[in-house]
Amino acid sequence: MSVEIIDGTTITSFVEDEEAFSASVSDLFAELDADKDGLLSYTEMMKELQRLRVMETHFGVDVKRDPEEVARVYESLFVQFDHDMNGRVDKNEFKKETKKMLLAMANGLGSLPVQMALEHDSLLLKAVKREYSCAAASANNNLLANAA
Numbered sequence: 001m002s003v004e005i006i007d008g009t010t011i012t013s014f015v016e017d018e019e020a021f022s023a024s025v026s027d028l029f030a031e032l033d034a035d036k037d038g039l040l041s042y043t044e045m046m047k048e049l050q051r052l053r054v055m056e057t058h059f060g061v062d063v064k065r066d067p068e069e070v071a072r073v074y075e076s077l078f079v080q081f082d083h084d085m086n087g088r089v090d091k092n093e094f095k096k097e098t099k100k101m102l103l104a105m106a107n108g109l110g111s112l113p114v115q116m117a118l119e120h121d122s123l124l125l126k127a128v129k130r131e132y133s134c135a136a137a138s139a140n141n142n143l144l145a146n147a148a
Contacts, residue, residue, distance in 0.1 A: 011106035014127035
């Protein structure tokens with residue numbers, strides 16, 4: 001886990017960088033696709049949702065939830081990803097829904113930076129690292145231009 005400063009622009013820039021975003025989503029999809037069939041089952045997606053602990057914490061504090069309520073929320077999230085309602089999520093569906101969710105998060109954050117604890121392999125941390133990399137490249141270009 002890493003504590004980082006992030007804002008909506010960081011996330012939006014990451015999503016708009018088609019190469020970086022597609023590679024990151026493809027990596028996450030491959031990691032979740034345990035049986036390597038190119039599709040995510042409910043069980044495979046559940047593992048990620050449970051890892052994120054969407055329903056099990058409130059502002060980082062563990063809370064006890066009704067197991068049926070948790071199951072309904074996870075099922076509704078899966079259905080949101082399964083656009084063609086075939087019981088499986090393909091990479092294109094996964095990418096489209098992930099993009100929508102990240103952009104909604106960016107919109108919610110807005111332009112004010114916030115400090116967040118991010119999982120070491122999360123898409124949000126990849127967005128932050130991309131931003132650092134772009135800022136470093138820009139600083140190097142400025143140094144080179146000023147030296148010339």
